[in-house]
Amino acid sequence: MKRPGEEAGLAAILLAASLVLAAITPFQVTGGEIWGIGSATLPIALALAIALLAAWLLVDALRNPRPAEGPRQRAWPVLVMTVGLAVYIAALPWLGFYLSTVLLVGGLARLFGEGRILIILVLALAVPAVLLVFFERFMIIFLPAAAWN
Amino acid sequence: MKTTRRILIGALLALPLATHAFTVSAQQYPAKPITFIVPWPAGGTTDIIGRLLGEAMSKELGQPVAVVNRVGGGGAVGTKAAFDAPKDGYTVLVTTSGNHVLTPIKGNVGYQPDDFIGIGQISSRTLILATKSDRWKSARELIADAKANPGKFTFGAVPNVLPFLVASGFARAADIKLTHVPQTGGAPGVTGVLGGHLDLVPESLESVQQHLKSGAMRGLLVFNEARDPAAPDVPTAKELGFDVVGNPWTGLAVAKGTPEPIVARLRDVMAKVAKDPAFVATVERSGASVEYLDGPAFTALFSRDFEKFKAASQ
Amino acid sequence: MELILPAIGEVMQPINLAVMTIGLIIGMAIGAIPGLNVPLAVAISLPITFHLAPLAGIAMLVGIYKGGTYGGSISAILINVPGTPAAGATALDGYALTQQGHASKALRVALYSSFTGGLISDLSLIMFAIPVAMLALKIGPAENFALGILALTLIGVLSEGNMVKGLIAGAFGILLSTVGLDPLNGETRLTFGLLDLSGGFQFISLIIGVFAIAEAFALAHATAGRLVASVGQRVSAAGKGMSAADWRLCLPVMLRAAPVGVFIGAVPGLGSAISAFINYGIARNFSREPEKFGKGSLEGVAAAESGNNAVCGSTFIPLLTLGIPGDTITAIMLGAFMVHGLIPGPALFTANADFVAAFFVAMLVSSILMLAIGRLGLPLFVQAVRIPNKVLFPIVVALCMTGVYASSSSYFDLYVMLGFGLLGYGMKRFGFPVAPLLIGFILGPIVEVGLRQSLIISRGSLEIFVTRPIALICLLLAAMVVTWVAIRQNRGIKS
Numbered sequence: 001m002k003r004p005g006e007e008a009g010l011a012a013i014l015l016a017a018s019l020v021l022a023a024i025t026p027f028q029v030t031g032g033e034i035w036g037i038g039s040a041t042l043p044i045a046l047a048l049a050i051a052l053l054a055a056w057l058l059v060d061a062l063r064n065p066r067p068a069e070g071p072r073q074r075a076w077p078v079l080v081m082t083v084g085l086a087v088y089i090a091a092l093p094w095l096g097f098y099l100s101t102v103l104l105v106g107g108l109a110r111l112f113g114e115g116r117i118l119i120i121l122v123l124a125l126a127v128p129a130v131l132l133v134f135f136e137r138f139m140i141i142f143l144p145a146a147a148w149n
Numbered sequence: 150m151k152t153t154r155r156i157l158i159g160a161l162l163a164l165p166l167a168t169h170a171f172t173v174s175a176q177q178y179p180a181k182p183i184t185f186i187v188p189w190p191a192g193g194t195t196d197i198i199g200r201l202l203g204e205a206m207s208k209e210l211g212q213p214v215a216v217v218n219r220v221g222g223g224g225a226v227g228t229k230a231a232f233d234a235p236k237d238g239y240t241v242l243v244t245t246s247g248n249h250v251l252t253p254i255k256g257n258v259g260y261q262p263d264d265f266i267g268i269g270q271i272s273s274r275t276l277i278l279a280t281k282s283d284r285w286k287s288a289r290e291l292i293a294d295a296k297a298n299p300g301k302f303t304f305g306a307v308p309n310v311l312p313f314l315v316a317s318g319f320a321r322a323a324d325i326k327l328t329h330v331p332q333t334g335g336a337p338g339v340t341g342v343l344g345g346h347l348d349l350v351p352e353s354l355e356s357v358q359q360h361l362k363s364g365a366m367r368g369l370l371v372f373n374e375a376r377d378p379a380a381p382d383v384p385t386a387k388e389l390g391f392d393v394v395g396n397p398w399t400g401l402a403v404a405k406g407t408p409e410p411i412v413a414r415l416r417d418v419m420a421k422v423a424k425d426p427a428f429v430a431t432v433e434r435s436g437a438s439v440e441y442l443d444g445p446a447f448t449a450l451f452s453r454d455f456e457k458f459k460a461a462s463q
Numbered sequence: 464m465e466l467i468l469p470a471i472g473e474v475m476q477p478i479n480l481a482v483m484t485i486g487l488i489i490g491m492a493i494g495a496i497p498g499l500n501v502p503l504a505v506a507i508s509l510p511i512t513f514h515l516a517p518l519a520g521i522a523m524l525v526g527i528y529k530g531g532t533y534g535g536s537i538s539a540i541l542i543n544v545p546g547t548p549a550a551g552a553t554a555l556d557g558y559a560l561t562q563q564g565h566a567s568k569a570l571r572v573a574l575y576s577s578f579t580g581g582l583i584s585d586l587s588l589i590m591f592a593i594p595v596a597m598l599a600l601k602i603g604p605a606e607n608f609a610l611g612i613l614a615l616t617l618i619g620v621l622s623e624g625n626m627v628k629g630l631i632a633g634a635f636g637i638l639l640s641t642v643g644l645d646p647l648n649g650e651t652r653l654t655f656g657l658l659d660l661s662g663g664f665q666f667i668s669l670i671i672g673v674f675a676i677a678e679a680f681a682l683a684h685a686t687a688g689r690l691v692a693s694v695g696q697r698v699s700a701a702g703k704g705m706s707a708a709d710w711r712l713c714l715p716v717m718l719r720a721a722p723v724g725v726f727i728g729a730v731p732g733l734g735s736a737i738s739a740f741i742n743y744g745i746a747r748n749f750s751r752e753p754e755k756f757g758k759g760s761l762e763g764v765a766a767a768e769s770g771n772n773a774v775c776g777s778t779f780i781p782l783l784t785l786g787i788p789g790d791t792i793t794a795i796m797l798g799a800f801m802v803h804g805l806i807p808g809p810a811l812f813t814a815n816a817d818f819v820a821a822f823f824v825a826m827l828v829s830s831i832l833m834l835a836i837g838r839l840g841l842p843l844f845v846q847a848v849r850i851p852n853k854v855l856f857p858i859v860v861a862l863c864m865t866g867v868y869a870s871s872s873s874y875f876d877l878y879v880m881l882g883f884g885l886l887g888y889g890m891k892r893f894g895f896p897v898a899p900l901l902i903g904f905i906l907g908p909i910v911e912v913g914l915r916q917s918l919i920i921s922r923g924s925l926e927i928f929v930t931r932p933i934a935l936i937c938l939l940l941a942a943m944v945v946t947w948v949a950i951r952q953n954r955g956i957k958s
Contacts, residue, residue, distance in 0.1 A: 010893055014631070021638075031650030034915070035923035039645040039652045042911050046638040053631045060627070077683040082885060085676075088864070089877045101861050108679070108857035113686045119854065127858050131865045139499070139507065141869045142184060142215045192502035192791030197509060204510040216506075217872040221662020223649065229658060230872075255649070259658065303920055308649035330604075330919050331647040333732070333912060336794070340731050340787050346603030346920070359786040359797075363808035431513050436798030 005065070011058035015051055022047035077111060084108075096146030101128035178238055178411050179212040185241050185401075186234075188227025188248045191218045195399055197435045198271055199243035202401065205422040205431075210414075216243075223309070224248020225258040232260045236404045238411035241268065244402045247310055250454045254462055255309060262455045263405070266412055267447030269419040270400035272432075273440040275354040275377040276315050278304075278370045279361070281342055288323075288369040288389055291349075295325035303328045304349035305338030312351035314461050315372040315386075315395040322391035342366065353397065354380055355436055372396075395458070398440075400447050416444040470820035474828055479522045482515060483829050486526020487836055493527075494534025495546040497671045498866025501531035502791040509795065518818070521796060522825045528792050529581060529833050532735055532772050536573040540764070541566060541847040542859050544675040549771035551670045551901055552739035556756065556763035558674075563759050565702040566848045567841075572705065572761050573768045574837040576717045578830060580769035583721035584728065584776030585826040588783075592812075595777065596784035599729040604920060605927045607732075608913030609937035611906050614737070616944040617744030618899040623753065626952055628895045636903025637910075639664055646908065647915050659875035664883075666736070668876050669904060671863050672883025673890070673897050679856050680888035686853075713765040716746050720766045724773025729780045731789035733909070735771040740902045742770030748944075757896065776826055783807050783819065 022044050031039035084107055091100045106124035114120055135141045185203045189195040196218060203214035219227035228248045234240035242265065250262050278288070285291040295302055306313035308331045320327045330347055332338045335356055341347035343365060350357070354377055360366035361380065368383040372395050376385055386393045401419060403412060422428050423441040432439050442450075473479070486508075493504040504527050512520035535550030540557030553573060560569035587595065602610070615633070622629020642653045643663025654660040705713075720742040727738040746766030747756040756763050779796075781787040786807035788794035800807060812819060847855070867880050890897060921927035928934050 006893070025653065028655065029645070029650065029652040031645050031648035031652070034647075035918040037915050037918060039648065039650055042907075043638060043641045043653060046634045046641070049634045050631055050638070053627050053634070057627050057631070075684070077686060078680050078888065081680060081683045082881070085860075085864075085881050085884075086878070089874055089881065092868075092874060092877075097865075101865070104864070105857040105861050108860055109853060111683055111686065112853035112856055114853040114857075123854060123857060127861050131861060135865060135869050139869070140182075140213050140215045141217070142182060142872075143865065143868065190502070190791070191506045192795060196506055197795065200506055200509055201513075218503075218870075219872060221643070221660075222651075222658055223644065223661075226658060226662055226873075300922075308647065328919060328922075330916050331649075333646045333908075336788055337732055340600075340781075340785075341603065343785060343787065344600040344603055359806050359808070362806050363786065363810065365785075365808065431510075434513050434798060435509070435795070 005061075008058055008061035008065075011054050011061055014054035015058060018047045018050040018054060022051065081108070081111060084111075092144040094147045097143035098128050098132055099146065100144075101131065178414060179210050181239065182213040182215055183207070183210065183239050183241060184234075185214055185216045185243050186227050186231045187216055187218050187243045188220065188224035188231075189218070189245070190220050194437060195243060195245050198399055198432065198437055201428070201431055201435065202243070202271060202419070202422065205425070205428050206418050209418045209421060222258065223252040223255070225252050225260075228252070229259050231402075232264055232404050234404065236406035236408075238403060238407050238415065240403070241415065242402045242404075243399070245399045246397045246450075246454055249402070249451065251309060251311065251314075251458060251462075254455065254459050262451035265402040265448075265451065266405055266407065267444050267449075267451065268401035268403060268412070268415045269423065269444050270398050270442035270447040270450070271419075271423060271439060272400075272437055273396045273398040273442075275379070276312055276351055276372045276395060276397070277354045277357060277368045277377075277380065277383060278316060278319065278349060278351050278372075279339075279342065279357045279366045279368050280349050281345065282364055282367045284348065284367070285369065286367070288384070288386075291369060292323050292325055295320075295323075295327060299326040300328050302348040303330045304351060305330045305332045305341045305347040306351055307332050307334060307338075309462070311395050311397045311458075312353075314458060315393050316349070316351040318393040318395075318461055319370065319372070319386055319391055322386070322393055339366075355438070398442075398447075398450065400442070402447075412444070419444075466816050466820040467824065470817065470824045473518065473821050474522070474824040478516075479519050479825070480828070480832070482519050482523040483526040483825070483832055484836065486523040487530035487829065487833050490527040490530020490532075491534035491537070491836070491840075493546075494531035494550075495538040496866050497538070497544045497546055497675065497863045498667055498868070498870035500547050500667065500870070501528060503870065504531055505792050505795055518821055518825070521800075521822060522829070524792065524796055525825055525829050526832070529772070529775050529829050530836075532775055533574070533577040533581075533768075533833060533837060536577065536764075536768050537570065537844050539674075540569045540573060541844060542675070542855065543678045544859060544863060545670050547735075548666045548670055548905075549735035549739045549774075550767075551674070551736065552743040552767035552771070552898075553764055554674050555743065555767070555898055556758070556760045558678075559757070559759035560761070560764070561848060565759070567702045567845050568705055568709065568761065569764055570841055570844060572709070572713055572764045574834065574841065575705075576713065576720075576765040576768035577772040577837070578834040579714075579717040580721045580724055580771070580773035581775050581830045581833070582827070583718075584725050584773040585823070585830055586776075587722075587725045588776040588779055588826065589823045592780045592784050595725070595729045596780050598726075599731070599781055600785065601933060602730045603931075604913045604916035605931050605934040606913075606937070607909055608917055609928060609934035609941070610730075611910035611913055613937045613941040613944070614741050614744075614906050615902070615910065616941045616948070617741060617748070618902055619945060619948040620744050620748045621756070621898045621902070622896060623948065623952060625894065625896060628893075629899045632890065632895045632897070633899035633903040636900040637907035638903075639669070639900075640904045640907035641911070646912055659873065664879060664904075665867075665871065665876055666904065667870060668867055668880040669883050670901065671867060672880040673887030673900070675859055675863050676880060676884025677887030677891060679860050680884060681891065682852055682856055684888075709761055713761055716762045716765040717769040719749070720746065720769035721773040724770040725777040727770075728774035728777030728789070731781055731787055734778075734790055735774040736905055737909075738774050739767045739771035740898070740905065742766040743898065744902065757898065779826075783811055 025043045029039040088104045102124045105127045109120045187196045187199045200216050207214040219230050231242035338350040342350045370386045429439045493499045535547030536553045539545040539550040539554035543558040545551040545554045557569045618633035724738040727733045747753045778789045782793045788797045917927050
């Protein structure tokens with residue numbers, strides 16, 4: 001079965017996004033122009049170039065639909081990881097580097113398929129400790145401290 | 150076996166938590182490591198002076214000093230970070246006239262020069278207007294030539310920084326038209342003049358000194374109150390009748406609201422370090438030189454230069 | 464010549480060899496750690512080097528510089544984490560080789576290419592410093608623009624077989640580079656009111672995001688909830704070393720990349736990342752197996768590593784002959800030279816010949832030491848392939864987060880890295896090549912600044928690009944490359 005599918009959808013999104021960017025760019029710069037070239041010239045030119053290429057991609061995808069490659073894979077691990085990493089960054093100034101990173105390493109090991117609790121535990125406790133000692137003691141670069149310190 | 154594991158895990162947990170277990174109080178300042186925020190890139194002039202100061206002051210203070218580069222927005226990112234940090238003396242800003250005074254003139258960046266208290270100035274540089282040695286012999290020659298050819302001659306400078314302001318101030322005062330070719334840093338401007346791509350460059354004396362000595366470049370003017378002993382042949386703009394003076398400075402500052410005893414302690418330590426001949430020699434090894442001003446005098450520069458350059462940039 | 468023997472004697476003093484070795488090891492470690500790069504390593508070790516004797520201090524900085532430039536390749540190959548921006552080009556093929564069980568071979572190619580590139584660069588510094596410097600001085604805004612355009616045509620070369628997507632990636636890379644302060648007028652653009660964006664996107668967040676974090680996303684997806692370790696298992700074998708055939712394949716690539724790197728290093732303001740990517744593109748263009756690039760080509764690793772290390776020696780050419788520091792590390796060394804009473808310039812070679820000779824010897828000796836240390840460390844580094852992915856990648860992600868935070872103390876940069884991780888993952892999934900994105904990002908500012916500066920100097924006339932010979936030659940070459948790529952692309956579609 002042939003269907004335009006993901007490729008065409010992506011091309012359409014790219015086309016729309018680059019046109020929007022080209023339209024709003026003039027409002028996102030404050031500098032003026034010299035000899036016809038200003039702060040906005042290059043970004044607008046690039047956005048329009050991307051729009052043109054995306055249109056090409058779209059036409060191509062609609063004319064030569066390709067069968068979807070392989071079975072559809074579930075996307076939830078990517079979603080879990082994205083949210084997890086964002087929560088990790090947000091938690092750094094509150095929980096501090098060590099505690100947050102213990103949770104990060106443990107969680108990722110589990111997500112990547114590590115099933116043995118002991119390995120997860122040792123990894124989660126040891127990795128952040130090594131990083132903390134290396135950066136703070138050896139490099140004298142301070143990592144986030146917990147909010148209660 | 151289980152006990153060993155438990156001890157191991159316990160030790161791993163306890164070790165890093167201990168690192169952060171500090172209590173804060175003005176009496177025993179500093180009770181924990183201090184962070185110096187440098188709003189400019191690692192390895193640059195400001196960064197190196199900041200690191201050397203940090204190293205020397207950490208010995209006196211008995212606590213490590215960590216230097217952090219928070220770069221962006223003409224120094225606004227780092228300066229704002231220092232302003233937003235707890236006002237407890239554990240965050241010190243390595244500040245320059247650029248991020249401290251010129252960036253807030255340009256637009257609202259969330260802080261004003263007076264939001265900080267000066268600990269002390271560590272260096273103040275001489276700005277020189279230099280050209281390739283086979284060009285003009287003097288500023289007078291340049292002015293005559295530029296009057297005959299308005300807009301023909303170029304100077305290279307980073308937009309909105311002090312060298313740019315003094316060069317355009319000079320052009321205005323001398324009533325000549327020079328074309329500004331924006332640069333991405335100080336060094337590219339010097340290279341441009343040496344390569345013949347630019348006619349003039351306003352830069353710190355330190356960064357063109359080797360070219361003056363080798364005879365590749367000539368200094369036309371310095372933008373000082375008085376001549377610089379390091380380039381005694383170069384007249385000041387004032388001598389020629391143009392009232393254009395500007396010296397980029399570097400120093401330490403903390404956000405307003407930092408307890409007075411802590412400010413006093415930092416000022417004492419910095420004064421001691423800045424007057425130490427060994428420290429001065431180390432700074433000179435990095436190609437810079439020490440020009441110390443104490444805390445109150447340094448603080449006074451903030452609003453003085455803000456008013457001065459605000460008027461000049463309009 | 465009579466200067467060389469005493470210089471060798473001086474450099475071979477135990478203290479100098481010791482600090483050079485320490486510098487190399489520090490450099491390699493810091494180069495391999497994401498976020499920590501050579502300028503930071505130099506800045507951190509400054510207080511130490513200032514307490515050493517001048518030659519020892521300079522020897523240590525040279526060690527850090529060379530070690531740091533090479534060190535990035537180790538983590539790029541083994542765990543897809545380019546420790547330095549310049550190692551990004553190495554990761555493109557190096558990690559693919561590791562996944563195919565050729566880690567040992569890839570590491571060897573990287574080490575020998577780094578050594579070859581570095582050595583040729585040192586020798587160019589010693590033998591051709593003055594002519595190369597004179598050529599480098601001719602590079603003004605118009606030439607920078609033309610060189611940038613010529614280099615940008617490599618986007619076309621690297622997109623062959625996938626032209627539309629490659630061009631989109633390249634244009635998007637340039638677009639990303641325009642975010643922040645406009646270098647020409649200091650005004651903000653595309654920052655959407657965010658102060659944190661006014662510094663633009665950091666290359667380190669981009670490169671670690673699209674390689675390491677994207678790889679972690681791919682791994683998470685591949686695992687897809689199956690807890691059993693059957694998926695995403697790492698090849699536990701490191702494979703064999705280099706065969707004679709590998710040498711025959713890689714040596715010409717190394718030798719071709721080195722002179723290009725030497726030239727790029729001598730032009731102030733370009734640097735090792737640009738050299739690595741340009742040489743990667745050139746190598747693909749001349750390769751007999753261009754289709755292997757990005758999928759595990761030894762030539763790709765050789766070109767990238769020879770190219771980025773070939774910058775190390777020649778950055779000192781403008782410093783010594785003209786007194787122009789081309790980058791951070793040479794700016795720091797300028798201070799060290801000046802204190803020693805040296806005034807860089809053509810006279811340096813006569814007035815302070817003994818010190819210059821010692822410096823040259825130090826450069827050569829540090830290259831050889833780097834080869835020795837790298838070769839000794841190789842069996843140790845290669846152990847990383849034994850760690851299964853499910854254990855390795857949590858460490859990699861934590862290391863990337865920590866390293867990027869350490870480089871800027873900015874949470875914002877971490878979110879940016881996460882965003883670029885998703886971007887890299889998405890690009891891979893939808894078949895967009897990554898190399899054009901990175902090339903666009905590093906070349907965008909050079910082209911834009913060059914163009915706008917040229918127009919200011921020429922008062923709006925485009926003639927400046929035709930009347931200056933180097934600029935004209937580069938633009939003609941660029942037109943030739945575009946035509947050639949178009950012809951090859953056309954044939955590819957028909958067949």
